Amino acid sequence: MDNDIKKILEPLKERLPDAEFSARLRQRLGTYMHAYPIPTDSLANAKSFRWQNVFSGAVAAMLIILIGGGGTVFASQRSLPGEPLYAVKLWSDAVRVSLAPTKEAAINARLETAKRRLADIQKALEKSEAEQQPTTSTQTDIAAALSQYLSQLQSTLAEASAVAKKRPTTASQVLRETKQKLNERSDQLEEIRQRKKSEEIQKQVRAALIHTLEFKREVNALEYEASASSTSQNMEIQRSDLPSNQGGLIKENLLRKRNGDAEITNTETSKTPTASSATIFAPSAESENPASKIRQEERMPTPQPESYQNQEAQKERKQQRNR
Amino acid sequence: MSSPPSIETRYLELYEQEMPKVYRFVASRVNSKALAEDITSESFMRTWDYLREGGKIENMRAFVYRVANNLIIDHYRSKRRTEVALDETHESISAGGEHEMRRNADVALLQMHLNNLPDDYATILTYRFVEDMGVQEIAKLTGKSSANIYVIIHRAVKLLRKRMN
Numbered sequence: 067m068d069n070d071i072k073k074i075l076e077p078l079k080e081r082l083p084d085a086e087f088s089a090r091l092r093q094r095l096g097t098y099m100h101a102y103p104i105p106t107d108s109l110a111n112a113k114s115f116r117w118q119n120v121f122s123g124a125v126a127a128m129l130i131i132l133i134g135g136g137g138t139v140f141a142s143q144r145s146l147p148g149e150p151l152y153a154v155k156l157w158s159d160a161v162r163v164s165l166a167p168t169k170e171a172a173i174n175a176r177l178e179t180a181k182r183r184l185a186d187i188q189k190a191l192e193k194s195e196a197e198q199q200p201t202t203s204t205q206t207d208i209a210a211a212l213s214q215y216l217s218q219l220q221s222t223l224a225e226a227s228a229v230a231k232k233r234p235t236t237a238s239q240v241l242r243e244t245k246q247k248l249n250e251r252s253d254q255l256e257e258i259r260q261r262k263k264s265e266e267i268q269k270q271v272r273a274a275l276i277h278t279l280e281f282k283r284e285v286n287a288l289e290y291e292a293s294a295s296s297t298s299q300n301m302e303i304q305r306s307d308l309p310s311n312q313g314g315l316i317k318e319n320l321l322r323k324r325n326g327d328a329e330i331t332n333t334e335t336s337k338t339p340t341a342s343s344a345t346i347f348a349p350s351a352e353s354e355n356p357a358s359k360i361r362q363e364e365r366m367p368t369p370q371p372e373s374y375q376n377q378e379a380q381k382e383r384k385q386q387r388n389r
Numbered sequence: 390m391s392s393p394p395s396i397e398t399r400y401l402e403l404y405e406q407e408m409p410k411v412y413r414f415v416a417s418r419v420n421s422k423a424l425a426e427d428i429t430s431e432s433f434m435r436t437w438d439y440l441r442e443g444g445k446i447e448n449m450r451a452f453v454y455r456v457a458n459n460l461i462i463d464h465y466r467s468k469r470r471t472e473v474a475l476d477e478t479h480e481s482i483s484a485g486g487e488h489e490m491r492r493n494a495d496v497a498l499l500q501m502h503l504n505n506l507p508d509d510y511a512t513i514l515t516y517r518f519v520e521d522m523g524v525q526e527i528a529k530l531t532g533k534s535s536a537n538i539y540v541i542i543h544r545a546v547k548l549l550r551k552r553m554n
Contacts, residue, residue, distance in 0.1 A: 071546050074553070075503075075518040077496045078417035082409055083429070091430050095404060098434055099397050104441050 094276070101273035147190040147211055148204030155186075156214055163218070169225045170240055176218040176225070177247045183215040184254045187271075191261040205267060212270050219248075219281050227288055234292040241289040248282040396440070403449050404433055410520060411457050417519045418461045418511065420500050428464070432457040451530045454516075462508050502552050510545035517542055 142151035142158060159179045166172035187208050194204055226244055230237040255275040259268070394402075411432060416425035436453050439446065446452045503511050509531075516522045516530065524542075528535045 071514075071549065072518050074499065074549075075417075075514070077492065077499065078515075078519045079413065081413050081416035081425070083412040083416075083426070087412075087426050088408060091408065091426075091433070092401070092404060094430065095433055095437070096401065099400065099437055102437070102441055104396055105443075 097269070097273055097276055100269060101277065146186055146193065147207030148194075148201055149207075152186075152207050153210075156210060160214070169229050173222050173225050173229070173240060173244060176222045177244065180215045180218045180222075180251060181247070181254070183211040183218075184251060184258065186211050187258055188254070188261075191258065191263055195262055205264060208267055209270060212274050215251075216274060216277055219251075219278065223281055223284055226285060230288045230292040237292040238289060241285055241292060245282060245285045245289065248278055248285065252278045252282070400437065400440075400449075403453070407450055407453060408433070411453055414454065414515060414520055415457050415461060417515055418500065418504060419464065420497050424464070428457055428460045431460055448529065454530055458512050465504055499553075502549060505552065506545060506548060509541060510548065513538060513541050514545045514549065 142154035145151040145155050159182065163172060163175045163179055166175045190204055190208060194201075222244060226237075226241060229240055252275060255271060255278060258271050259275065263271075408429065412425060412429045415428045415432075416422070419425050419428065432453050435456050436446070436449070439452070503514065506514070513527060513531065516527045517524075522530070524535050524538050527533075527538050531538070533541075
């Protein structure tokens with residue numbers, strides 16, 4: 067009895083992945099697993115160590131400044147991975163970020179720190195290329211710099227998400243800038259990838275690049291959500307301009323969109339069939355005010371059937387003449 | 390005595406073994422090659438994330454399939470569309486001849502009918518007739534009883550046949 071269904075579904079069996087995709091995904095999975103390993107004790111410690119870094123960093127930096135070691139912090143600002151004061155530089159940057167008064171300022175400070183870390187790595191690799199062989203301490207510091215780079219991006223994302231939720235109308239600027247800076251960081255990482263370095267650092271840089279691209283994807287999604295959210299606010303303001311049924315439909319579609327459900331259209335209640343929900347909720351709404359678009363489309367004349375009839379009549383006349 | 394393989398090695402082995410099957414399962418349900426690749430890739434990444442967050446998985450293979458299936462369902466729920474999108478077909482329609490075009494259109498139509506079935510029906514039919522899994526195996530994968538699987542297969546076949554006619 068089931069044989070015919072088996073035969074019907076047979077063509078679906080032929081779909082197999084191509085070799086290029088298999089290899090690409092395997093490599094991506096390997097890199098991902100390497101970048102995000104299963105937490106072991108050492109990793110759990112590393113997580114708490116990060117916080118420890120921030121707090122002990124803050125305390126240490128304050129102490130250094132209070133005791134009169136401000137000069138040390140100042141001197142550390144020029145240090146590069148592998149140099150004795152580099153750890154102080156990482157600490158002082160972490161402190162600077164933690165002192166940002168607002169989330170927007172923190173995002174800026176974090177992105178600036180991320181840029182500085184990659185610049186440090188670039189300079190350290192330039193230097194080690196000249197000296198033939200990077201030292202072990204250089205490698206350790208590069209790993210620490212990359213770790214701080216990634217943790218700054220991770221926190222940026224969390225803060226950007228909070229800003230997008232709380233202030234969707236003003237978030238788009240912040241998110242756009244963040245995206246632009248992430249683009250610059252991926253270029254910077256690509257440049258670092260071209261440099262001569264150890265296999266281990268090469269892997270870490272590759273993983274950092276993948277994460278940067280993933281963060282960018284997340285920021286894109288946030289930007290889209292924020293744009294949809296601010297659009298909904300504009301819609302609320304303009305709702306009185308619309309026929310009551312259409313306004314209700316738009317609101318319901320927005321709610322459905324937020325919940326990830328399919329949009330509904332109601333051509334019967336819509337006064338202008340051309341202004342479909344697909345037009346209203348097009349992703350390009352970012353640059354246009356959809357409410358004004360609806361009004362514009364309402365004003366647009368609907369295609370007149372007359373012109374079509376005229377064409378038909380002309381055709382018929384032509385045929386008659388031919389006959 | 391050699392030490393047991395690490396979790397990473399075992400996971401990559403699972404990937405080598407199961408990825409083509411998971412891909413086929415996904416590709417039989419979605420009509421875009423790029424989407425099938427995305428869902429397959431996401432399934433393995435998410436399974437790894439689950440392990441990383443301390444989740445315990447008894448049957449890794451079943452878990453990956455379940456993640457893939459949920460992603461497919463999410464995709465269709467979010468899109469609420471199963472119509473044939475010509476720009477999304479698995480292979481390039483224009484690349485082949487007339488025969489190839491007709492075959493692609495048939496497959497797209499078949500997928501549409503399959504995806505218009507209730508989620509459980511579509512999944513279990515795919516496991517049974519595309520992946521050639523036994524009823525016991527499907528029961529294990531889905532966490533349902535064998536009797537339930539028999540009933541679902543029977544109803545799903547009946548419904549699919551009715552809709553295709």
